[in-house]
């Protein structure tokens with residue numbers, strides 16, 4: 081795209097079916113890094129459901145045209161251009177053979193066919209296939225694929241593609257070939273190939289119906305000792321999908337391949353999932369508990385796509401949440417089941433809390449900025465920019481609401497009907513909603529608004545207790561929180577909100593509930609179906625004035641406003657039977673105090689202690705009936721980013737001061753309790769990545785982190801040094817290093833110097849661990865003597881730094897810009913200048929990654945005036961210099 085052209089906006093309302101269909105695709109690759117030849121033979125016919133077109137318009141990018149034939153005869157009427165190939169005056173049904181070339185070695189975008197560590201990989205979602213060969217590269221064109229790969233046998237001994245291996249053998253000149261056939265029709269974005277020096281961990285299992293399946297996890301030879309957990313996660317995923325949804329693996333073989341250069345987490349290519357190494361490789365020495373859990377979740381996510389995404393796919397990219405929201409919901413349920421069994425609500429709650437925390441910090445922020453869009457967007461410039469928190473995480477919440485409304489059995493009925501109707505098809509979010517509605521005999525017309533309205537809904541609650549009549553009424557009013565003009569435009573009317581509620585009596589026990597008109601008491605949690613702008617629900621026979629527990633288990637992705645007193649929040653934190661709301665009460669209490677302190681810091685007033693929070697936290701910390709993992713989550717303060725977003729004008733420095741003040745106070749007041757918790761949660765012996773063991777380590781390391789805040793951090797330094805030296809796992813080693821760095825920043829002492837050097841030397845050969853080494857330094861606290869930007873700039877010159885590797889760029893640049901707000905938002909604008917430089921540099925290498933970084937300043941209008949001006953200047957500088965459609969869409973929307 082030229083610098084001056086107005087970007088092309090793609091609109092949902094303009095959807096039209098493709099003029100042609102492609103039934104079969106036969107691909108032949110001669111794999112050479114600098115010039116790979118691709119021969120594509122397509123069985124094409126006119127689409128009976130589309131308007132007549134004289135020419136066939138195929139998409140193609142960065143391709144060299146070599147030749148075209150139709151039905152075996154050279155076809156002269158072809159025009160290659162910047163965006164593809166026009167094949168003119170084509171017959172109704174024909175075989176089209178196209179030969180072209182591409183340059184994988186020079187492909188730094190990591191979209192299409194590229195080389196990483198000397199091996200070949202592909203990434204085709206969303207529109208990467210057109211960088212390999214000319215095609216109708218849109219998800220509603222589904223074909224069966226046969227793929228022949230030819231390459232040098234020594235350099236590329238392993239040749240993989242989708243489906244089943246049907247032939248292989250040697251060729252002249254030291255080359256060999258492999259031929260693969262995928263029996264299932266699929267859109268081009270699910271095509272994949274891998275070629276190179278790889279080895280596999282293999283396992284054979286029997287699927288639910290007794291069929292033999294070959295499972296493989298392919299990695300570079302030195303990583304074979306880090307594949308066991310991914311394999312176990314895959315087997316667990318297969319079993320869970322059979323048990324919970326009756327969905328079986330449909331291929332004889334299922335492969336996962338790890339690659340160290342990858343734009344996202346992983347990709348669900350049919351039968352050949354390609355993963356970022358970060359979400360495959362783990363052993364106790366190199367991976368933390370969080371890494372182990374993330375691998376399980378991502379392996380599950382990609383595996384679950386085999387049905388929700390691949391067997392039933394998206395008609396167009398506006399329907400992305402059809403597969404992503406649903407598959408995130410499925411992976412969340414899977415992880416919850418793995419951590420606590422399908423039925424143990426307290427153990428499941430930990431996962432729920434973590435998911436909601438991400439949603440509120442990241443998706444609510446997206447809703448409040450210039451990129452706000454509905455779960456099913458109405459328009460885009462670059463589809464890669466719409467793989468968002470809204471499509472994924474809010475999309476998952478929307479799917480979860482069906483389950484909240486209909487129960488697990490009703491949800492399953494809806495899923496069954498969805499597959500019965502749409503297996504093998506490319507469909508829409510409306511089709512999914514209709515399956516849920518029809519299977520449960522419900523009209524879900526109003527529910528469509530969850531897909532079409534942008535912005536974060538807000539539910540304001542007022543209550544009234546009539547002691548004489550023993551009636552308790554709850555009035556719910558819905559609207560939207562601070563929406564941008566673009567989001568407001570989409571807001572047409574009230575939503576159907578499943579609002580789960582419980583009432584807690586003065587003794588802390590749940591009250592039995594009877595709604596007006598009911599004859600008997602029912603369950604102690606009720607899902608109220610709110611459909612109007614304002615609605616009142618009345619509970620009868622309520623013996624004493626209750627305390628409401630609102631939106632239990634976060635039953636809808638909304639902000640709840642209710643005027644709780646501090647003592648009421650402390651009461652809920654101590655007694656609510658809903659673990660999510662117990663956690664929520666503590667977070668509300670902490671947020672309230674932190675925001676009050678941040679306001680004082682912002683106004684230059686001294687910070688003063690208030691003991692309500694300390695007492696509430698002390699009770700949680702010392703309550704043996706609470707699981708360690710719950711205590712860890714409840715005792716973690718809301719993040720600086722989340723807190724800054726709650727301010728009328730975000731002031732990261734004030735938030736940092738407030739949060740550090742509270743951390744230090746909690747450390748000081750509860751020092752003995754933290755030390756006791758540290759000792760009580762040691763996990764001696766062999767490392768196990770189980771939820772229980774991880775819970776102990778999490779609480780122990782949180783205790784260490786608080787202790788590192790003390791004015792005299794001697795205890796923390798002693799414990800952390802010993803823990804660092806003795807650690808038999810990365811969770812403990814990294815936490816110890818982090819505590820030492822924290823104590824150093826607070827005191828100016830050099831406690832962490834030796835450990836930091838040791839860490840690098842010890843793990844020099846482990847890229848994923850070196851990523852942690854960069855990221856720990858990028859997110860460390862700054863001091864007045866040494867702002868972190870100086871460390872970051874020095875690390876950019878470190879020999880191990882490489883801007884072309886997305887994991888490395890994320891570990892240093894993104895960590896600093898997105899996870900160290902107090903340092904990034906330095907008043908002198910140094911962080912913004914650095915950000916602008918890096919967005920511009922990345923734009924020339926990898927637009928997808930550059931655009932993610934570009935989004936870091938999109939909330940600029942919400943900051944204090946000085947920061948706002950500096951951020952605008954940085955955005956304007958970027959807007960003037962970047963070329964990619966990806967980054968331009970982001971910065972232009974931010975500045976509009």
Ligand code: TRP
Pocket residue numbers: 203205206343344345346347348381382404464467
């Ligand atoms: N579909 C992938 C997922 O599981 C997302 C994805 C992976 C992706 N790589 C990508 C999207 C590259 C766009 C570009 O969620």
Ligand code: ZN
Pocket residue numbers: 381385403404407
């Ligand atoms: Zn996905």
